[in-house]
Amino acid sequence: YAGTFTDGTAALNLFKTGAGTLTLPGTSSSFTGGLSVTDGGLNLTGTLGAAGATATMGTGTTLSGEGIFGGSLTLSGATLNVDGSTSLSVLAAGNLNATGGVTVNLQSLPTTPGVIEVIGFGTSLTGNAGNFTLANASGYRTPVFSVAANAVNLTLGAPVDLTWTGTGGSDWDIANTSNWNNPTLTASPFYFADNVTFGHVREGVEIEFD
Numbered sequence: 001y002a003g004t005f006t007d008g009t010a011a012l013n014l015f016k017t018g019a020g021t022l023t024l025p026g027t028s029s030s031f032t033g034g035l036s037v038t039d040g041g042l043n044l045t046g047t048l049g050a051a052g053a054t055a056t057m058g059t060g061t062t063l064s065g066e067g068i069f070g071g072s073l074t075l076s077g078a079t080l081n082v083d084g085s086t087s088l089s090v091l092a093a094g095n096l097n098a099t100g101g102v103t104v105n106l107q108s109l110p111t112t113p114g115v116i117e118v119i120g121f122g123t124s125l126t127g128n129a130g131n132f133t134l135a136n137a138s139g140y141r142t143p144v145f146s147v148a149a150n151a152v153n154l155t156l157g158a159p160v161d162l163t164w165t166g167t168g169g170s171d172w173d174i175a176n177t178s179n180w181n182n183p184t185l186t187a188s189p190f191y192f193a194d195n196v197t198f199g200h201v202r203e204g205v206e207i208e209f210d
Helices: none
Strands: 013-016 021-024 034-037 041-044 054-057 062-064 072-075 078-083 095-097 102-108 115-121 124-126 132-134 144-148 151-155 161-164 195-197
Touching: 034 041, 078 115, 095 115, 132 151
Parallel strands: 013 034, 021 041, 034 054, 041 062, 054 072, 062 078, 072 095, 078 102, 095 124, 102 132, 161 195
Antiparallel strands: 115 151, 144 151
8 A cells, every 4th residue: 555644634544454565655744643563564665653653464464565664562462573684674653562572583694793683663673683583483593682772683593504515415404414514514404594515416416405
């Protein structure tokens, strides 16, 4: 929906239900009511709400985009899709409440290793880094959430340069089979963001990516 939302004689309240994803690219910075998402997803790429507005993402819902909530935002059992290849994130200009738990789904990796901003907040954060969980965390090297000035960040362990050996079979899987050597020639599994090199592979050998 590319239109705008404004208050009438009373504050406007919005309710998102149903399994689909609602995309809001417009600028609706004047309404002071609330948004409640109880099903499906919200893709916020514009601006939604004035300073007094509230937004709540309920259990099982998904928030994506890099837009701005003008007021406060509550994430209660919601999933947050994050594009790690950009320096931007969704922003709650007021308070961010994460005490209900947030699952972070990293949709892409940064082009260079570094801190990934997961979500920004303006006035305050209710909760802490422990309220955030990375989806498929076992597939990454030492993921750590932290809270800095007005943002929740994610830092991944440094990627490792790996060379294929195939000593454990033909599977290229995630964080499981040690079919690679690291720079110290120690057998290692592959993790997301690692750099890989294939040396001499015997003719007829098929590598299966799981």
